[in-house]
Amino acid sequence: MSTHKQKTFQVLAVAVLALGVTMSVAQADDDRGERYGEKYSEKYGGKYGGENRGKPVQPAQTNTKFQQECSTCHIAYAPGLLPAESWRRMMAGLDKHFGSDASLDAGDNKEITDFLVNNASNRWRAPTAPLRITESAWFTHKHDDREINPAVWKNPLVKSPANCAACHVQAERGDFSERNIKMPK
Amino acid sequence: MFHLFRASGLVLMAVAGLAAQPALAETPGEILASIQKEAAGTPGFQGFSAARGESFFKAKHGTEWSCASCHTENPAAPGKHAKTGKVIEPLAPFANAERFTSPKKVDKWLKRNCNDVLERVCTPQEKGDVLAYLLAVKK
Secondary structure, eight states, X not given: OOHHHHHHHHHHHHHHHHHHHHHHHHHTTOOSOSSTTHHHHHHHOSGGGGOXXXXXXXXXXXXXXXXXXXXXXXXXXXXXXXXXXXXXHHHHTGGGBTTBOOOOOHXXXXXXXXXXXXXXXXXXXXXXXXXXXXXXXXXXXXXXXXXXXXXXXXXXXXXXXXXXXXTBTTGGGTOOXXXXXXXXX | OHHHHHHHHHHHHHHXXXXXXXXXXXXXXXXXXXXXXXXXXXXXXXOOOXXXXXXXXXXXXXXXXXXXXXXXXXXXXXXXXXXXXXXXXXOSTTTOTTTTOOHHHHHHXXXXXXXXXXXXXXXXXXXXXXXXXXXXXXX
């Protein structure tokens, strides 16, 4: 191996190593669950059959209109919780939003859609676009009966799986880390 | 002639200024007046009635929800979203000074809520009756 080739090889090795470290850090939040969604994972790759919300879920720079409009009836769900196509579908059907009319004027709708799409999940590989965050593979996996006692869902303080903030006390800020979970009694 | 020209110019400028600020803060009374203007064009209009507004507010209109389902039977008290449980600030201006001060917000919510409660848009008469009721709530 000539000196030149040796140098190229060294640079390449460092790059590969760095990539490996970055990837393992990025995956660290998913503590288990390699097996889930095997039928899709072969086809589309990635965890949760490719329905992986990834990180970060809440961008550093938020949007005032999004915060105001989307938090009136429920918490402003972080854009990173769903892929871009889900947000496009959601914002195109606001007049029938889970049984309520939540329509906005055209200008506000466009501004919020752009914000959601630009900050959507960066690791969603499956060709799916659910409207309910709770229907995604990673959500059902993270909240299955082994993780959450089924009695928790019946607690009136929880009311619905859509009520993230009942247990994830920092949900509004897009923080779903394990240390910020507090089950209501 | 010159004065007339100048005056109409001023009026034009004032109108243009208003049009440029659609979200301009107003008072509930001004919002009621603009609904009244709309209602005056309908045949047989004889003014608004707070009593009629109250029964409209508390009644169901063919769907699962009435206005009171979320805003409660007392519009001066905080309500709760019938589905998500999120707190809704009081609707009566007496209890919440922010209510009915932004025409844009009023239009947005009347479109949404009339659609949820009646599955149609509300008539100017219905909107005016309800606002007259909400303005009459003083406790």
